[in-house]
Amino acid sequence: MSSQPAPAADPVEFKRELTAVVPHLRAFARGLCGRPDMADDLVQETLMKAWAAQERFEPGTSMRAWTFVILRNAYLTDMRRNRFRGEYDENVAERILTAPAGQEEPIHLSDMHRALLTLPPERREALLLVGAGGFSYEEAANICGCAVGTIKSRVGRARATLNAMLADGDIPRRSIDDDTAHRAILEELDDVAAGNGLAEPTNGRT
Amino acid sequence: MDDNQNPKQKSAPQVRADKGEKPMGQPQWADSLRNLYDSVVDEPIPDSFKDLLEQLDEPDKKKSGKDGGDA
Numbered sequence: 001m002s003s004q005p006a007p008a009a010d011p012v013e014f015k016r017e018l019t020a021v022v023p024h025l026r027a028f029a030r031g032l033c034g035r036p037d038m039a040d041d042l043v044q045e046t047l048m049k050a051w052a053a054q055e056r057f058e059p060g061t062s063m064r065a066w067t068f069v070i071l072r073n074a075y076l077t078d079m080r081r082n083r084f085r086g087e088y089d090e091n092v093a094e095r096i097l098t099a100p101a102g103q104e105e106p107i108h109l110s111d112m113h114r115a116l117l118t119l120p121p122e123r124r125e126a127l128l129l130v131g132a133g134g135f136s137y138e139e140a141a142n143i144c145g146c147a148v149g150t151i152k153s154r155v156g157r158a159r160a161t162l163n164a165m166l167a168d169g170d171i172p173r174r175s176i177d178d179d180t181a182h183r184a185i186l187e188e189l190d191d192v193a194a195g196n197g198l199a200e201p202t203n204g205r206t
Numbered sequence: 207m208d209d210n211q212n213p214k215q216k217s218a219p220q221v222r223a224d225k226g227e228k229p230m231g232q233p234q235w236a237d238s239l240r241n242l243y244d245s246v247v248d249e250p251i252p253d254s255f256k257d258l259l260e261q262l263d264e265p266d267k268k269k270s271g272k273d274g275g276d277a
Binding site for chain 1: 233236238240244245246247248249251254258259263
């Protein structure tokens with residue numbers, strides 16, 4: 001996609017920055033797909049793609065944002081191949097999502113995670129980017145290749161859903177597992193993927 | 207994380223959740239969401255990633271064989 005010859009990135013510096021964003025990639029991936037093992041597979045895939053595409057990275061820009069685009073595209077591709085179904089592994093989650101010590105945590109992180117995974121993918125990713133990753137609406141829009149207004153609306157809807165869900169304690173347990181929901185998710189993924197206008201660092205694998 | 211500030215969140219009136227509301231008008235789960243993310247960020251990176259990162263340059267070296275090839 002990037003047409004202008006970027007100033008050659010120093011591979012050592014590139015790798016240093018890439019290494020530094022691994023924890024964020026893991027956090028984003030786990031928020032997206034729920035299962036830690038699959039999330040890590042996704043991150044590994046992302047790292048390899050990022051490495052292969054490193055000449056397209058513009059030094060000085062955000063490595064986190066750049067790699068998130070790659071991870072997101074890989075996730076969407078894998079989702080459509082039915083590798084991830086936004087499955088939620090209760091046991092793994094229980095083990096991993098321990099609330100930070102010494103902090104009153106009225107909402108269990110596992111509930112939070114489960115609620116998050118019931119959101120439609122494009123709202124989930126928007127909320128993850130803005131509400132958890134700390135990206136601005138503009139940055140999130142760039143990552144998702146859509147308009148800022150679209151991101152705002154997705155985040156708004158995600159928030160409203162979570163407000164309702166977490167207030168009522170009414171978090172659907174298996175809504176993402178049944179076929180109807182799954183079909184709906186795939187349809188939405190097509191929409192999400194169709195909005196891939198802007199940055200698309202790696203696309204060569206499909 | 208470092209740059210969590212989101213100016214929009216402060217100005218926008220937030221739908222209130224019974225579960226509790228933050229003074230700033232953010233629902234309680236906003237913190238949980240960040241904690242969820244941060245809890246993963248704070249995990250030690252598994253060795254498999256370190257291995258992968260180390261292997262990344264290796265194909266290059268093997269391919270070019272000799273030094274100084276900046277293709």
